[in-house]
Amino acid sequence: MKNTKRAASLFLGSMLLFLGACQQIPKKEKPHEKPREKVEPPKQIISLEESKSLFDNYSRNRAGLIETYEKEHYPKEEFHVARFVSWDFDTIKQYIAFIEQEAKTAEVDISSLRFYFANYPDKNDFPDKDRIEHARQNSIFILPAMEVDGQDYGFYIGADGKAKLVKDAVGEQGIGNISDDREKSYAGFAPNLSTAPPIYAAQSLTLNRGNSAPPPPHDY
Structure with a gap:
């Protein structure tokens, strides 16, 4: 019985020392990250509707002329107009x-x-x-x-x-x-x-x- 009490006391003491040591270890702090400043959209950003309109304007007013020119000068070659x-x-x-x-x-x-x-x-x-x-x-x-x-x-x-x-x-x-x-x-x-x-x-x-x-x- 005495041996059992002594073993329990040693175990309890060891646990208290271990917990105390854990509390003394300083926690590593995460490096402070400066929040990124929000970037506002440039005033030149246009809507999808406007970009579609501009694209269609090029199709009507420019792409056809280029295709006609290429067909006249190179009738045997297939030519696709670059768009971007x-x-x-x-x-x-x-x-x-x-x-x-x-x-x-x-x-x-x-x-x-x-x-x-x-x-x-x-x-x-x-x-x-x-x-x-x-x-x-x-x-x-x-x-x-x-x-x-x-x-x-x-x-x-x-x-x-x-x-x-x-x-x-x-x-x-x-x-x-x-x-x-x-x-x-x-x-x-x-x-x-x-x-x-x-x-x-x-x-x-x-x-x-x-x-x-x-x-x-x-x-x-």
């Missing part, structure tokens, strides 16, 4: 991060993004030998712009690391035909004369080579 251009989301995020990085290095601010309408040539390959998947198909390319003297201009990064206006490189004189006294560098919106190498050594900020196609069966 897409890039995967990771590519768009990489592009935004890249142009922000280049603009920051050049000490300029991106004021807007321009989406230019474009048309692929009737060839099998681009100049860099990448394959043209949809010859003669419409496309778009994206160009960042910066503000200079109150106006937005598309820009690229020159070989000297400075921001330069696209209009000075591919304007009336044609690409690659600009003289040193016309090619200006822009940093902090202040133009400075530059003696940079030809623009072929520069860094373009223009995004293209997206996936263009007719609308998928379940859109519009």
Whole structure:
């Protein structure tokens, strides 16, 4: 009996010590997460009804003209008018991060993004030998712009690391035909004369080579 009482006392004491030790261990607190600020929709967001109307306007006023043109010039080929251009989301995020990085290095601010309408040539390959998947198909390319003297201009990064206006490189004189006294560098919106190498050594900020196609069966 004494042995039983002694064993019970030891067990009870051990349990009390164990519980006491557990209470002394500080609880790990979860790191405080700052609540994300709610993002309001841009005022340029349009309704599904309006987007459907815009899509139908293109079908009536543009797509038919393109199809007629293609049939007249290439009667033996089937041609479907492109209705959208897409890039995967990771590519768009990489592009935004890249142009922000280049603009920051050049000490300029991106004021807007321009989406230019474009048309692929009737060839099998681009100049860099990448394959043209949809010859003669419409496309778009994206160009960042910066503000200079109150106006937005598309820009690229020159070989000297400075921001330069696209209009000075591919304007009336044609690409690659600009003289040193016309090619200006822009940093902090202040133009400075530059003696940079030809623009072929520069860094373009223009995004293209997206996936263009007719609308998928379940859109519009």
